[in-house]
Amino acid sequence: MLEGKAVVEDTDMPAKMQAQAMSAASRALDRFDVLDCRSIAAHIKKEFDAIHGPGWQCVVGSSFGCYFTHSKGSFIYFRLESLRFLVFKGAAA
Numbered sequence: 359m360l361e362g363k364a365v366v367e368d369t370d371m372p373a374k375m376q377a378q379a380m381s382a383a384s385r386a387l388d389r390f391d392v393l394d395c396r397s398i399a400a401h402i403k404k405e406f407d408a409i410h411g412p413g414w415q416c417v418v419g420s421s422f423g424c425y426f427t428h429s430k431g432s433f434i435y436f437r438l439e440s441l442r443f444l445v446f447k448g449a450a451a
């Protein structure tokens with residue numbers, strides 16, 4: 359497992375949820391090839407949907423841009439290994 363090596367760039371999540379996001383990312387990297395960003399993102403999204411209810415979104419890659427509205431307390435952007443992870447729960451604008 360790669361736990362503990364993630365670097366949080368920005369977040370408004372509670373600490374426990376941040377740890378869950380980074381652990382989910384670590385498990386996904388153990389399970390999938392690092393180039394399979396779609397499967398890694400799907401794994402994290404499904405885990406968060408199961409734990410925290412539906413509506414979670416996840417973006418994984420080495421380079422991406424995005425613009426979104428999220429529910430307060432549900433956003434984290436971190437890096438782990440060579441990838442960047444964005445996890446958030448969507449919200450109406």
